[in-house]
Amino acid sequence: MRFSLPPVMASALLASAAALSAAEWLDPAGAEPEADGSVLWYDLLSLGLQGRGWDASATATPYDRLPAAAEGKVPPAVWTLSHNSAGMYADFVTDATTLRAHWVLRSEKLSMNHMAATGVSGVDLYVRQDDGTWRWAAVGRPEATENTAVLLNGVPPGEREFRLYLPLYNGVSKVRLGIPSGSRLGRVAPRSGEPDRPVVIYGTSITQGGCASRPGMAHPAILGRRLGAPVINLGFSGSGRMEAALGELLAELDPALYVLECLPNMGAPEIRERVVPFVRTLRQAHPRTPVLLVEDRTYCGAFLVPSQAERNRTSREAYREAYRQLQAEGVEGLYYLEGADLIGHDGEGAVDGSHPTDLGFVRMADVMEPPMRLLLNR
Amino acid sequence: MRFSLPPVMASALLASAAALSAAEWLDPAGAEPEADGSVLWYDLLSLGLQGRGWDASATATPYDRLPAAAEGKVPPAVWTLSHNSAGMYADFVTDATTLRAHWVLRSEKLSMNHMAATGVSGVDLYVRQDDGTWRWAAVGRPEATENTAVLLNGVPPGEREFRLYLPLYNGVSKVRLGIPSGSRLGRVAPRSGEPDRPVVIYGTSITQGGCASRPGMAHPAILGRRLGAPVINLGFSGSGRMEAALGELLAELDPALYVLECLPNMGAPEIRERVVPFVRTLRQAHPRTPVLLVEDRTYCGAFLVPSQAERNRTSREAYREAYRQLQAEGVEGLYYLEGADLIGHDGEGAVDGSHPTDLGFVRMADVMEPPMRLLLNR
Numbered sequence: 001m002r003f004s005l006p007p008v009m010a011s012a013l014l015a016s017a018a019a020l021s022a023a024e025w026l027d028p029a030g031a032e033p034e035a036d037g038s039v040l041w042y043d044l045l046s047l048g049l050q051g052r053g054w055d056a057s058a059t060a061t062p063y064d065r066l067p068a069a070a071e072g073k074v075p076p077a078v079w080t081l082s083h084n085s086a087g088m089y090a091d092f093v094t095d096a097t098t099l100r101a102h103w104v105l106r107s108e109k110l111s112m113n114h115m116a117a118t119g120v121s122g123v124d125l126y127v128r129q130d131d132g133t134w135r136w137a138a139v140g141r142p143e144a145t146e147n148t149a150v151l152l153n154g155v156p157p158g159e160r161e162f163r164l165y166l167p168l169y170n171g172v173s174k175v176r177l178g179i180p181s182g183s184r185l186g187r188v189a190p191r192s193g194e195p196d197r198p199v200v201i202y203g204t205s206i207t208q209g210g211c212a213s214r215p216g217m218a219h220p221a222i223l224g225r226r227l228g229a230p231v232i233n234l235g236f237s238g239s240g241r242m243e244a245a246l247g248e249l250l251a252e253l254d255p256a257l258y259v260l261e262c263l264p265n266m267g268a269p270e271i272r273e274r275v276v277p278f279v280r281t282l283r284q285a286h287p288r289t290p291v292l293l294v295e296d297r298t299y300c301g302a303f304l305v306p307s308q309a310e311r312n313r314t315s316r317e318a319y320r321e322a323y324r325q326l327q328a329e330g331v332e333g334l335y336y337l338e339g340a341d342l343i344g345h346d347g348e349g350a351v352d353g354s355h356p357t358d359l360g361f362v363r364m365a366d367v368m369e370p371p372m373r374l375l376l377n378r
Numbered sequence: 379m380r381f382s383l384p385p386v387m388a389s390a391l392l393a394s395a396a397a398l399s400a401a402e403w404l405d406p407a408g409a410e411p412e413a414d415g416s417v418l419w420y421d422l423l424s425l426g427l428q429g430r431g432w433d434a435s436a437t438a439t440p441y442d443r444l445p446a447a448a449e450g451k452v453p454p455a456v457w458t459l460s461h462n463s464a465g466m467y468a469d470f471v472t473d474a475t476t477l478r479a480h481w482v483l484r485s486e487k488l489s490m491n492h493m494a495a496t497g498v499s500g501v502d503l504y505v506r507q508d509d510g511t512w513r514w515a516a517v518g519r520p521e522a523t524e525n526t527a528v529l530l531n532g533v534p535p536g537e538r539e540f541r542l543y544l545p546l547y548n549g550v551s552k553v554r555l556g557i558p559s560g561s562r563l564g565r566v567a568p569r570s571g572e573p574d575r576p577v578v579i580y581g582t583s584i585t586q587g588g589c590a591s592r593p594g595m596a597h598p599a600i601l602g603r604r605l606g607a608p609v610i611n612l613g614f615s616g617s618g619r620m621e622a623a624l625g626e627l628l629a630e631l632d633p634a635l636y637v638l639e640c641l642p643n644m645g646a647p648e649i650r651e652r653v654v655p656f657v658r659t660l661r662q663a664h665p666r667t668p669v670l671l672v673e674d675r676t677y678c679g680a681f682l683v684p685s686q687a688e689r690n691r692t693s694r695e696a697y698r699e700a701y702r703q704l705q706a707e708g709v710e711g712l713y714y715l716e717g718a719d720l721i722g723h724d725g726e727g728a729v730d731g732s733h734p735t736d737l738g739f740v741r742m743a744d745v746m747e748p749p750m751r752l753l754l755n756r
């Protein structure tokens with residue numbers, strides 16, 4: 001059993017042609033001009049921020065990943081990590097031939113010893129191509145808590161749609177885009193043929209994006225681009241442990257698909273105790289929303305260190321037990337994806353045997369894309 | 379023309395079965411015991427250091443990549459970068475079930491903003507499997523200029539062969555391996571069926587390993603493992619520019635293959651001026667040694683930013699001109715590898731559009747391995 005679908009799931013795989021978007025141009029009067037007047041700075045929030053489960057009316061700051069009401073209900077570590085902007089991005093259209101970013105970080109800890117500052121605290125730009133696919137365009141490399149970077153320069157004239165991803169392991173208090181005065185910046189209009197309901201991915205440091213080289217290379221971001229679907233990254237480093245409060249928060253959302261990938265942070269006893277009630281909470285609020293249980297990736301050292309192999313084995317055994325119990329209870333729309341293939345089989349997909357590099361994240365996306373595409377009917 | 383071989387090159391691709399190595403055990407009297415006597419620390423140099431073009435009799439310190447005589451002859455930046463231990467490694471055998479590393483770095487700059495400290499300043503451990511292939515085992519994560527890390531713990535008893543790679547963008551003044559007293563550590567005996575003459579790769583920041591997540595993921599290291607050949611990494615960040623002094627230094631070596639991949643650091647005028655005399659210098663000293671000219675990888679932003687595409691185009695045009703001129707002069711054993719495929723075609727292989735991540739380095743190794751295998755007749 002690599003990926004298990006009940007027989008009823010026989011939806012055809014339909015390609016949906018994404019219509020090109022029409023822009024709603026922002027009023028330059030709302031931008032801040034550079035001292036010499038050459039550049040106009042627009043607040044990123046004026047473009048609409050994506051990748052959030054709760055919008056600014058519910059959160060303490062616009063760049064928070066959990067609502068203000070979650071404080072004190074979720075474990076302190078989860079609350080702290082909810083200020084990291086993992087998975088947040090803005091889509092926009094511009095005819096600018098030069099593009100700058102200005103971003104102010106919340107924490108002075110710009111990097112980790114196994115993850116570059118570009119991934120922890122950088123911004124990452126993609127451009128939408130004529131065929132509707134996204135292609136990497138530029139990265140903003142952080143040097144301090146406040147950064148200004150020229151992302152693009154000398155691009156040929158023409159309107160293009162871009163996506164800017166925000167830092168994975170840091171928070172932001174302010175993000176601005178700078179374009180030459182005279183150029184235009186606009187919101188992206190809703191696109192026909194693309195879903196508005198998001199995918200919600202709940203998990204660990206790996207979900208949050210450790211250790212991608214830049215924000216666009218975390219697997220939730222890669223999958224969002226490939227599937228043409230909004231993705232909400234609810235990865236909490238070291239803290240994806242399926243507490244009841246997290247189940248209640250996830251149930252507040254109304255996604256097209258839940259992906260639950262907490263195993264790297266949970267031992268077998270916790271899995272046995274928490275998975276079943278967690279899924280029940282989601283199912284009570286959303287009787288039909290598919291829920292995909294994803295196993296942990298195999299530790300790269302498991303072939304050599306028995307304790308690592310044992311951890312993979314016992315966690316998976318407990319997760320599968322929970323899956324079977326939920327099925328026996330008659331829970332429908334529940335799917336299971338094994339972890340053995342997630343980061344490949346050569347031991348090279350992670351920086352430390354646990355956290356994927358870009359190589360591991362691409363491999364994860366390769367494994368997760370087909371079942372997610374099926375469940376999203378895309 | 380992706381990879382061009384003269385018709386005379388028709389060697390069959392022969393697999394060589396690597397014989398398992400016999401160890402020459404080190405005398406514990408030469409090790410330094412931990413205060414409580416539980417651990418014996420052996421200097422890495424007592425195992426024999428590989429990946430060096432010049433041994434300690436010629437270099438100012440044992441971990442230098444260029445001979446002391448090169449100081450003042452090579453550009454100052456090259457001299458400074460020659461103190462980085464990029465590409466150096468030690469092979470060893472041990473029956474220890476716990477393995478520690480202690481390493482002292484030369485520079486306090488442990489990371490770069492687009493490259494994690496594990497790659498810049500870390501150590502990276504591989505183990506040789508029964509089939510002769512290498513598999514990742516552990517990484518040593520740097521926290522300061524002096525580091526001690528438990529690389530392995532709880533490994534089942536048995537003799538195993540390991541390879542420890544040293545930092546890519548930092549130098550080391552001292553490296554030690556710690557094993558439980560009572561365990562043994564030994565040198566690896568020369569292996570039948572494997573070449574003793576190395577591959578010499580001369581190039582830029584990319585050759586040096588920017589921006590691999592750990593030392594074993596730079597493409598010279600990957601290729602060394604895959605080909606079962608010693609590789610000497612002469613990558614100098616921002617400074618791979620084919621000066622005459624570098625040609626004379628490379629000519630002092632006697633490799634099985636020269637790989638020249640300096641294009642990312644050279645514009646067309648420099649390429650026109652320097653490539654032909656550089657290759658002539660190598661050829662005069664070594665009439666038969668194959669020389670592989672590798673083009674630059676395509677900038678990930680070249681599809682969008684015309685100046686990047688132009689830089690790729692003009693550099694390659696000049697490199698190919700040099701190749702043709704050398705062929706016209708009757709230089710034999712010269713081979714050419716195009717760069718278009720090096721880091722893939724999806725724009726995701728680099729952190730900044732230029733420097734490969736582990737994803738890009740694996741793709742580079744995939745492209746470079748077959749022609750190098752052919753030229754090494756392995």
